Amino acid sequence: MPHIDFEKELNAEQLAVVKNADGPCLVLAGAGSGKTRTIVYRVAYLVEHGVDPSSILLLTFTNKAANEMMTRIGELLGLAGDARPVGLWGGTFHSVANRLLRIYGRQIGYGQNFTILDEEDAKALIKACIKELNLDAAGRRFLSPAGVKEILSYARNSTKGLEKAVERHDARLVSDLSKFTDIAALYEKKKRAANAMDFDDLLIRLYELLKQEPRLAELLSQQFRYILVDEYQDTNALQVAFIKELAGPKHNLLVVGDDAQSIYSFRAADVRNILDFPQQFPDAKVFRLQTNYRSTPEILSLANDIIAKNVNQFPKELTSVSKGLEKPAVVPAVSASKEAQFVFNKIEQLLESGVPAREIAVLFRATHHSQMLEFELMKAALPYDYRGGLKFFDRAHVKDTLAFLRLTVNFSDEAAWLRVLGLQEGIGDVSAGKIFEALRAAGSLAKSILAPIEQQFGNRVARGWKDLRDILEALHAAGGKPADLIKAVTTSTYIDYLEAEYPNYRERLEDLDQLAVFSRNYEKVEDFLADVTLDDGVFGGARELKAGGGRRAPSRGDRIVLSTIHQAKGLEWDAVFIIHLNDQSFPNRKAAAEQGGLEEERRLFYVAVTRARKWLFLSYPAAMGGREGGFDYAPPSLFLEEIDVACLKDGACLAGRRTGSRSGGDDWSDPGFDDESVEVDQTGELKEVGERMKSVNDDWKKKSFLRDV
Helix, strand or coil: CCCHHHHHHHHHHHHHHHHCCCCEEEECCCCCCCCCHHHHHHHHHHHHCCCCCCHHEEEEEEEHHHHHHHHHHHCCCCCCCCCCCCCCEEEEEEHHHHHHHHHHHHHHHCCCCCCCCCCCHHHHHHHHHHHHHHCCCCCCCCCHHHHHHHHHHHHHHCCHHHHHHHHHHCCHHHHHHHHHHHHHHHHHHHHHHCCEEEEHHHHHHHHHHHHHHHHHHHHHHHHEEEEECCCHHHHHHHHHHHHHHHHCCCCCEEEEEEEHHCCCHHCCEEEEHHHCCCHHHHCCCCEEEECCCCCCCHHHHHHHHCCCCCCCCCCCCCCCHHHCCCEEEEEECHHHHHHHHHHHHHHHHHHHCCCHHHHHHECCCCCCCCHHHHHHHHHHCCCEEECCCCCCCHHHHHHHHHHHHHHHHCCCCHHHHHHHHHHHCCCCHHHHHHHHHHCCCCCCCHHCCCHHHHHHHHHHHHHHHHHHHHHHHHHHHHHCCHHHHHHHHCCCCCCHHHHHCCCCCCHHHHHHHHHHHHCCHHHHHHHHHHHCCCCCCCCCCCCEEEEECCCEECCCCCCEEEEEHHHHCCCCEEEECCCECCCCCCCCHHHCCCHHHHHHHHHHHHHHHHCCCEEEEEECCCCCCCCCCCCCEECCHHHCCCHHHCCCCCCCCCCCCCCCCCCCCCCCCCCCCCCCCCCCHHHHHHHHHHHHHHCHHHHHHHHHHHHHH
C-alpha cells in the first residue's frame, strides 16, 4: 500500500478533518470546498492507520456518489482497477439497509428472498388497494396512486403521521383521512403477504428491527466503529433515527453537509437535523470547510451576501482561490419573451467566444419558467439537455391540451381522439377505439357532441363521455383562437383529472397558463400547432455549435443545459443564467408561505448562484402575460431586492425596485432602464412598463404575498 502524503494533498481545513475526526463530528462543507475529497481521504487515512475496513460504514444519497467515493478510496490505497478495500461498507441508506435485512430480516418475519418494489410496482399495488376498497365509485375521482404514494411516503419518512402528510399535500383531503388510513393498512397487509418491501420499508423495517432487538443493535454498533454520512443536511427524521441506532452512544460518527444547501423539505428532509447536531451530541467537534475551489471571488461575494440574510444557519464565509473576473449581472426584460431573447443572445456570444455548450446552464425555480427560452432554442435549432423533467412540449399535460386543440382543426385525428378519450374515467383502450369509430361517422366536432354514446355503451363509459362532451362543447363555443381554446381546457373537468392524477398538479396548471400566454402570439390554431410540434428535423437538423473558434456537430455531451435548481445541486458550469427571478415566482409562493419556507427558498437561490464558476447572469421579466390577457406586473424577487448592489455589475437595474422595506409604506421607484447589458431592443418598452408600475402601487400592496410571511 503506497504512503499517502496527506499534508501535500489537502488544505489545512480538510487535513484537520482527516486527522482529527474521532468521536461525534460535524463538518460544515461549503459549496465547492472539496467535501467528497475530504470524506475519501478520511476513509483512506483510517485504513492506512490500521482500521479494519469492515468496521467503516459510508452512507450516501445516490448510487453514483457511493460508487465514486468507493472507487476513489480504492485508487488512493493503490488497489488495482476498480477494486475497493475488502470489507468496506459503502452505499446509499437503502442499499445498506437491504444488505442488513437480507441477513437479519427473518427476525421480524421477512424471508431472505423478500422482493423490493420499485416505484411502479408500489403504485400498482396502491391502485389495487384503491380498487379493492371501492374508493373510485363515489361519483368523483379519488387521488391517483402516485398522489397516495407521495402522501404515505412523506408520512413515514418525516414521522409526522398521516394526517399531517395529507394536510400538507392538500388540506381539502383531510376529510378523506379515514380513506387514506384504510389504504395504508391494506397496502401494508398486501406487502406482508407478498414478502415484499417498498423503498421506505427498507429503512422502516431495519429501524424497527434495531429497536426490537437491542442485542443486534449493539452488535452492529460494535461492528461499525466509524460511520461517515454524506449530505447530512438532506436527511429526514427516519434516516437520523436509523443512524443513531447504528452509531450507538460512544462511537465515531462523522456527518458532512452544508445547512446552506438544505433544499429538499418536500421530500421530508429537515434542516434541523444538521442545525441541531451539536445539541444532540454535546461533545461534538465542529469543522468548517470554507475554501471554495469553484467560483470567482465576485460570485462568492454575492453568494455570501445572499445566505447572510438567513437567521437559522451556521454562519460561514466562503473564500475563493480563483482569480477575479467580473461581477454577476442583473438583467431586467420587458417580458418573458424578451428575457428569453436576452438569454439566447448571450448564449450565442458565449459560444462565439469559445465557451463549450456543455459549460453553459440556464437554471430556474419551476419547470414552466423555461418555456419561452425553449422555444427560442427550438427556433434556432440550438440543441439542449433538459434536467428535472421533460422538455416543455413533451410533458403529458401539454400534449393532452394540444390533443384537444388538434380536434378543433382535424376531426379525423385518431391519435388525438384516443388520447383525450383515454383521459376520461371509465374509458379504457378498447372502449376508446369503439367510441372513436362511432364518432367518425358524426363527421364534425359539433355533431360529435350530439352523438348518442350513452345509448351504445355502459354506465361507466357514459360518465366519462359526459365529462369529455362538456369539454368538447366548451371548445366549440370558444372560437378559433388558440389562447381561447386553451382557456376552455384549463377551466374544464380536465383540471379534475390533473388534480387526481398528479401530485404536482399545481405546477402543471402553471405550465398550461404559460402555454396560453405563449399562444397569444397566434391567431390561427393551425399555425400554433405547427410551430409547437416543430423538431430538429423540421428546423433542418441541429445546428453546428461554435466553440473554440471551430465548427463541429454537437455531441450528446456538448449541449447547453436547462435545469431546475433542485436538479442542478452538486453540478457546476462556467456560465450560469438564473431566470424568472420575480416576486411570487422565486421565492415560490406556496413554499415561502410554509414554516421555514422562505429561508429554504433563499438557500435554493444560494445553491443556484454557487453553481457558476466564471459568469453569472440574473434575469427577470418586468411584466408577464396574465391569464385574462394583457399584462400582470411582475416586480423583481425579494432576493434581488435584498442584495447589496456592490456585489453586482454596474449596480442593480431592477424594474420597480421598492425604495422602502417590504413591511409596508414603500413606493415604486423609476427603474430608468438604461443598462447596456440588455441586449434586445426593449429599452423604450421597459421605460413604459416602469411608468405604468407607478400607477399600480396600491394594487401591488394588496398582491404582494411576501409582506405577511
